[in-house]
Amino acid sequence: MIQPGATDSEEYVEWLAQRERIVLxxxxxxxxxxxxxxxxxxxxxxxxxxxxxxxxxRRSEANQRVVEVRSGRD
Known part of the structure; x- marks a missing residue:
């Protein structure tokens, strides 16, 4: 079990320890x-x-409206 406050590397080591080995x-x-x-x-x-x-x-995109905003500087 991962302890509270464990570092990322400690969590990774714990994760590796819990891995299963599969033999085929x-x-x-x-x-x-x-x-x-x-x-x-x-x-x-x-x-x-x-x-x-x-x-x-496609239906969602067709239902969306695009509004163009123009400034008064044109």
Missing amino acids: SDADFEHVQKILEKPPGPTPNLKEAVARRNRRR
Whole structure:
């Protein structure tokens, strides 16, 4: 547990001490390595989520009004 008033370096050492070590079989390691080297494409659910976000963003931007303020110095 990190003590109150601990410095950043003390907190980092504590964080490192709490880390877990994961041991993979050779087959599992190769599988993870292949996924990291060539990750799969986005899922249909992710594509739909991005499309919803983009639609909301476009609606939000369309609803914003830009007001130009001019000084009397023109």
